[in-house]
Amino acid sequence: xxxxxxxxxxxxxxxxxxxxxxxxxxxxxxxxxxxxxxxxxxxxxxxxxxxxxxxxxxxxxxxxxxxxxxxxxxxxxxxxxxxxxxxxxxxxxxxxxxxxxxxxxxxxxxxxxxxxxxxxxxxxxxxxxxxxxxxxxxxxxxxxxxxxxxxxxxxxxxxxxxxxxxxxxxxxxxxxxxxxxxxxxxxxxxxxxxxxxxxxxxxxxxxxxxxxxxxxxxxxxxxxxxxxxxxxxxxxxxxxxxxxxxxxxxxxxxxxxxxxxxxxxxxxxxxxxxxxxxxxxxxxxxxxxxxxxxxxxxxxxxxxxxxxxxxxxxxxxxxxxxxxxxxxxxxxxxxxxxxxxxxxxxxxxxxxxxxxxxxxxxxxxxxxxxxxxxxxxxxxxxxxxxxxxxxxxxxxxxxxxxxxxxxxxxxxxxxxxxxxxxx
Ligand code: G3I
Numbered sequence: 001x002x003x004x005x006x007x008x009x010x011x012x013x014x015x016x017x018x019x020x021x022x023x024x025x026x027x028x029x030x031x032x033x034x035x036x037x038x039x040x041x042x043x044x045x046x047x048x049x050x051x052x053x054x055x056x057x058x059x060x061x062x063x064x065x066x067x068x069x070x071x072x073x074x075x076x077x078x079x080x081x082x083x084x085x086x087x088x089x090x091x092x093x094x095x096x097x098x099x100x101x102x103x104x105x106x107x108x109x110x111x112x113x114x115x116x117x118x119x120x121x122x123x124x125x126x127x128x129x130x131x132x133x134x135x136x137x138x139x140x141x142x143x144x145x146x147x148x149x150x151x152x153x154x155x156x157x158x159x160x161x162x163x164x165x166x167x168x169x170x171x172x173x174x175x176x177x178x179x180x181x182x183x184x185x186x187x188x189x190x191x192x193x194x195x196x197x198x199x200x201x202x203x204x205x206x207x208x209x210x211x212x213x214x215x216x217x218x219x220x221x222x223x224x225x226x227x228x229x230x231x232x233x234x235x236x237x238x239x240x241x242x243x244x245x246x247x248x249x250x251x252x253x254x255x256x257x258x259x260x261x262x263x264x265x266x267x268x269x270x271x272x273x274x275x276x277x278x279x280x281x282x283x284x285x286x287x288x289x290x291x292x293x294x295x296x297x298x299x300x301x302x303x304x305x306x307x308x309x310x311x312x313x314x315x316x317x318x319x320x321x322x323x324x325x326x327x328x329x330x331x332x333x334x335x336x337x338x339x340x341x342x343x344x345x346x347x348x349x350x351x352x353x354x355x356x357x358x359x360x361x362x363x364x365x366x367x368x369x370x371x372x373x374x375x376x377x378x379x380x381x382x383x384x385x386x387x388x389x390x391x392x393x394x395x396x397x398x399x400x401x402x403x404x405x406x407x408x409x410x411x412x413x414x415x416x417x418x419x420x421x422x423x
Contacts, residue, residue, distance in 0.1 A: 024331070024332055024333045024334065025063065025328070025332070025333070025334045025338065025342075026334060026338075026339065026342050029062050029063050030063045030064070030338075030341065030342060030345070031062060031063055031064055031065045033342065033345040033346060034065065034303070034345060035065065036345075037295070037345060038301065039294070039295070039301060039302070039303055039345075040065055040066040040103060040149075040301060040302040040303065040304075041063075041064055041065055041066065041303055041304075042064050042065065042066025042067055042068065042102075042103070042105065042302065042303070042304040042305075043060070043064045043066075043067060043068075043304060043305050043306070043307060043308050044067070044068050044069070044070035044266065044304070044305075044306045044307050044312075045060070045067045045068070045069055045070055045093050045096075046070055046307060046308070046312040047070060047071050047072065047089070050312065051092060051093065051096050055332065056308065056312075057096070059308060059309075059328075059332045060096075060100075060308060061096075061100040061102070063308075064102065064308075065101070065102050065103065066097075066102055066103040066104070066105065066149070066302065066304065067093060067096070067097050067102055067103075067104055067105070068104070068105040068106070068107045068152075068265070068304060069089070069090050069093045069104075069106075069107060070107075070306070070307070070314075071114070072089040072090040072093065073090050073106055073107055073108065073140065074107070074108060074111065074114040074115075075111070075114060075115045075116055075119065075136065076114045076115055076116045077089070077090075077114070078090055078140060079116060079119075079136055079139075079140070080116055080118075081116070081118060082118050082119075082122075085139060085140070085143075087143060090144075094144060094147060094148075098147070103148075103149040103150075104144075104147065104148045104149060105148065105149060105150045105151070105152065105196075105263075105265070105302075105304070106140075106141070106144060106148045106150065106151040106152065106193070107151075107152045107155070107198070107265075108151075108152040108153070108154070108155035108198065109136070109137050109140065109141065109151060109152070109153050109154070109182055109186060110133065110153065110154045110155065110157070110169055110178065110179075110182045111154075111155040111156060112156060112157075112165060112167035112168065113156075115168065119132070119168070120168065124172060125172075126172050126173060129168075129169070129172030129173055130172070130173055130181060133169060133173070133178065133181060133182060133185070134181065134185050137182060137185040137186050137189055138185065138188075138189050141185075141186050141189035141190045141193070142189040142190065144190065145189060145190040145192070145193075146190065146192050148190065148193050149193065149194060150193060150194040150195075150196055150227075150228070150263070150302070151186055151190065151193045151194070151195055151196065152196050152197075152198035152230055152265070153179075153182050153183050153186045153195050153196065153197065154178075154179050154182050154183070154197050154198070155198045155199070156198070156199050156200065157170070157175070157176075157179060157197070157199070157215070158199055158202075158208055158211040158212050158215060159208070159211070160201065160207070160208050161207050161208070161211070162207040162208055162210050162211025162212075162214065163175075163211060164176060169182075176215055176218055176219070179197070179215065179219065179224075180219065180222060180224045183195055183219060183224045183225055183226055184224055184225070187225040194227040194228055194261065195225055195226055195227050195228070196226075196227065196228040196229060196230045196261075196263060196265075197212065197215065197216065197226060197228075197229050197230065198229070198230030198232060198265055199212060199229075199230070199231075199232060200232040200233075200234050200266075202229070202231060202232075202251065203231050203233050203235070203239070203247070203248055203251065203290075204239075204247040204248065204250075204251065205247060205250055205251060209251055209254075212229060213254060213255070213258070216229060216255065216258055216260060217258060220258065220259075226260060227260060227261055228255075228260050228261035228262060228263055228299075229255050229260060229261075229262050229263075230262070230263045230264075230265035230266075231248075231251070231252075231262060231263070231264050231265065232265050232266040232267075232306075233264050233265070233266060233267040233268075233290055234266060234267075234268055234270070234306070235267070235268070235269045235270070235286055235290070236269065236270050236286075237269065237270075237271060237272075237279060237282045237283060237286065239269070239286055240282075240285055240286045240289050244285075244286070244289040245289045245290075245292045245293050245296070248289065248290055248292075248293030248294075249292075249293040249296050249297055252293055252294070252296075252297035252299065252300055253297060255299060256297060256298060256299040260299065261299045261300070261301065261302075262294075262297060262299055262300045263300065263301070263302035263303075263304065264290055264291075264294055264300070264302065264303045264304060265302070265304050266304060266305075266306040267287070267290060267303070267304065267305045267306060268305060268306045268307065268313060268315060268325035268326055269283045269286045269287060269325055269337070270315045270319055270322040270323070270325045271283055271322060271323060271324040271325060272321060272322055273321055273322060273323050273324065275323065275324035279324075280324070280335055280336045280337070281336055283324075283335075283336065283337050284335070284336035284337040284339070284340040285340070286337075287327060287337040287340055287341055288337075288340040288341065288344055290303075291303060291340075291341050291344050291345075292344065295344070305326055305327060306325075306326075307325075307326050308326070308328060308332070309326055309328040309329060309330055309331075309332050310323065310324050310325065310326050310328065310329050310330045311330040312326075313325045313326050327341060
């Protein structure tokens with residue numbers, strides 16, 4: 001009888017002895033750790049009723065300090081009819097952030113995808129197109145003026161060969177003319193927000209990244225306000241080679257030389273299923289490499305993943321056979337990638353030395369030695385760049401002793417006061 005009752009209770013899921021408490025994620029929280037480093041650590045907020053789920057909301061507010069609406073600030077959802085705007089969900093997401101002391105990135109004011117049918121099926125003159133784009137930006141950026149930290153003003157406007165992508169806005173207004181219009185108008189509507197150009201496939205050197213550099217330089221030459229470039233960073237296990245951090249950092253520093261910020265805006269690392277321990281370890285290396293680059297780059301202050309957990313990732317539906325792309329699993333438990341990010345933020349590593357730079361590629365050496373971004377070009381703190389540094393980097397990269405990391409090596413005030421090291 002006892003056996004029967006016990007078996008029945010088991011089948012019905014009656015609680016057994018309480019398991020030993022196992023923390024789902026290490027402490028302190030990533031939010032706390034990132035704040036100590038002057039880094040924003042954020043995530044895309046899933047659609048539908050996610051915020052009403054108490055577990056989702058609790059993890060969001062405790063582990064992250066920045067959100068970006070994954071879909072609800074895009075044209076198709078926020079501007080469903082030519083004369084109709086729907087701010088309901090985006091307003092709720094912004095309100096959640098404000099209630100919990102979080103920053104918000106806006107995403108996005110001009111994109112080739114997720115546009116409403118009334119817009120894509122219409123026939124417009126260039127003048128009408130300009131008015132539509134300007135009115136939308138006035139209305140949407142104006143609606144949130146003063147409340148958003150950053151806007152992805154133009155998303156994915158550069159094609160793989162580095163030229164402008166051909167789509168609605170470039171066809172109607174011309175490229176890069178529409179980009180100028182969008183950035184000028186966004187600045188007018190919300191002068192406090194940092195304005196970003198955002199794209200995928202620009203994390204490593206190549207023609208597309210060169211196209212983005214050209215775009216930013218052109219904007220600056222024409223006096224158009226641009227504050228940063230977002231590296232979406234939808235990556236795979238194949239993204240990283242031995243020089244992974246070095247490649248990411250090379251591109252970040254190239255933008256630093258133009259005086260603009262970078263942000264990692266949509267990071268995820270798709271894994272071919274099933275996700276074995278080996279694959280998750282490789283995934284952790286890719287995550288770690290990207291954070292390492294961001295910590296080393298003096299112009300990287302924002303690090304966002306594209307979804308809180310594997311239960312909220314776009315990857316499985318968009319790329320059948322792939323998944324497990326985020327650092328938390330479907331139950332919000334830390335995966336190796338989460339622990340790798342946590343470790344990197346937790347342990348103040350020793351600073352690299354000139355000897356490190358002499359023997360290995362610049363950032364790879366720094367990554368292996370540990371991360372202290374401040375003395376990147378002047379690890380000895382003696383006011384001169386390492387003699388072994390590539391001339392291009394030593395000649396043109398700003399030396400800084402400020403954010404994003406605190407430095408454990410001797411400060412170099414003389415260098416910090418001099419923005420550029422010559423030769
Ligand atoms: O809104 C409809 C809903 O009415 C319908 O019932 C449902 C049925 O499938 O679809 C809903 O639309 C979906 C939309 O997300 C909102 O949930 C679309 O099918 C779906 O394709 C769309 O996917 C989004 C995708 O952008 C669109 O390209 C993803 O969630 C979103 O994560 C993804 O985000 C983009 C960034 O904005 C830019 N960078 C790349 C990134 C990944 O593609």
